[in-house]
Amino acid sequence: MPDTIASSMDLRRQLPGVTTLLDHPELQPWRQRHGDRLPIRAIRETLAHYRQRLSEGAADDIGDNRPEEIDLIAAIRVRLELLTRANTRPVFNLTGTVIHTNLGRSPLSEAAIEAVVQAARHPVALEYDLERGRRGDRDRLVEDLLIELTGAEAATVVNNNAAAVLLSLTALGAGREAVISRGEMIEIGGAFRMPDVMSAAGCRLVEVGATNRTHARDFSQALGDDSGLIVKAHTSNYAITGFTSSVPERELARIAHEHGIPFMIDLGSGALTDFRALGLPHEAQPSEAIAAGADLVTFSGDKLLGGPQAGIVVGKRELIARLKQHPLKRALRCDKLTLAALEATLRCYRDSDRPSRSLPTLSMLARDVATIGDQASRLKPSMQAALEGIAEVSCRDCRSQLGSGSLPVDRLDSRALVLHCPGSRDLSRLECVLRGLPRPVIGRVHEGALWLDLRCLDGDEEERRFVEQLDTLRPLWDRTA
């Protein structure tokens, strides 16, 4: 038997046993917290890993002697930390996209968080009428607020805006024609494409006009006995510019009503406050769509509204009643946690003069570039110190985007920490290390460097947390060598 194999077998035999390791003082806090099952699993997996490496002849990596117990314990603790780390842990969104669908869109206000905690901990009158002492309707928790904020007659809420559109089209248009402009055949991402949603809802799609121009007469001519509704979709993630023309909402409402059918608008984002007051471009509000004569308006809860994921439908009482009675509504309804968060968010719009103070999404969007610039200068030295010999750090101007199909062409001036690495392999390694931090940092690769747009690092507390974990960067970097 060659010497090296013999010695690696010896080393494998010399690894301490599970019970010995389990009694190590450093593992006692884990046993107290979790019992023995989890620590034993971590010990077994770590030992298996060491045995594997020894049998692959990796004795050189591990050292010529049997692994020190202290190394084993450290490896077991790393494994325990990985095993107990939540998958839904917070990250730093420094991508420059404020409402980032892949990163969970809007963070909630403190009031909404508190409402979620209360609803999670206790029974709540979700579908219970406290005045009359009998069964109620869960929409009542938010319906009056939505009526007040949008000027609509009634409202209902489902899981997300895609569900709101599906429910509306199904309840109003199944088996009939849904008439829509060719310029609004939107794909929002994933499998949400207007033509597909219409077919899922059982509507026959009737496209009118051309991609760039649609006129009132295109709609009038397309309407017939089979028409179920006219649909307008907010082109929320692209813009058609140049030689364009579309039919104003007021006009579409008039045409629909002349034919005795409803007019529905999928607004997408749906801002509940005037964005111009925040120094931002104007974004269509549900109240404006209702005032223009729309019979149903759908929008998201977690885009510019800054609340939980939800799909809100506001509009005519009779139509909302049809939505509520449809079996799909039961399948698409939201839970008490969502409704609690949504109610608290809507109250903030109703009761506060400056909702941007308490709603993080609005506050991040409204941050001015000078504040972000000061922050970048403040953070640069710590970042440079943490990355000495790994990357060069500079502060650069950049442009944030709103994201999630809100104001697609508008960009907000912002400031970024830009990390330059000597080579592209180092850049990927750095990205990977930042994603491996206790609270992962997600940036954006642009022009061969990693850009950390600081717009969403809002507030002293967030900044402190960001700086605090920078000293764990180097050990992680060394481990990925």
Ligand SMILES: *Cc1c(COP(=O)(O)O)cnc(C)c1O
């Ligand atoms: C975002 C969006 C949707 C989908 O909304 P979700 O809340 O993501 O389900 C539908 N229509 C438009 C116009 C949108 O912008």
